[in-house]
Amino acid sequence: MTRPIPSTARHYAFRLVPGTDVLDALQGFVRDNDLRAVAIVTVVGSLTDAVIRYANQPDGTPSRGHFEIVSMVGTVEPTGAHVHLSLSDGTGRMFGGHMLPGCRVYTTAEIVVAHLEDLAFTRVACALSGYDELAVQAIE
Known part of the structure; x- marks a missing residue:
């Protein structure tokens, strides 16, 4: 385990509308707001398209239908x-794994994230x- 680094957090809540690519929207929100370290707190909603890389597999598997987001x-x-x-x-039936671009909102995605204000994440x-894995640094 790496040394835990404490941080204060500011929370943001937003809703994604139908057709939005969830991962693209999340990364866009982080970039547009100059946030350096964000943790997903909670997500509820639904998808019509999902692209998931299952455990120990090299590529993503696309799925199309109507899916409830159980956890993210x-x-x-x-x-x-x-x-x-x-x-x-x-x-x-439940399924899951590593989320890839191409997961599109069906009716809604209600998202709460925490910006860890004293940290910077890199890979x-x-x-x-x-794969590139998380590195955590304290910032001043």
Whole structure:
């Protein structure tokens, strides 16, 4: 475990409208507001399109239909994000994994995020995972 760094947080709440790409909107919000470290607090809503990279798979799998967002958690910074998404379909079947661009809002996505004001998130290469992983720095 890396050393935990305390931070104060400012919360933002917003709603995404039908057709919006959720991940693009989140990253756009972070960039447009010059936020350096954001954690997703809660999300409820629905999607018509989902693109998820399942555990230990190299590529995303697209799904089309009507899905409820059951859970969405992660970290976002201006140049990247690591977000996991759990969805359920009309029969209650759940599936989830790493959220990729292409997840589009069906009726709504009600989102609350926390801007960790004393931190900056970046991504650094990780030999174990093969992906860029979170690095946390305190800022003055």
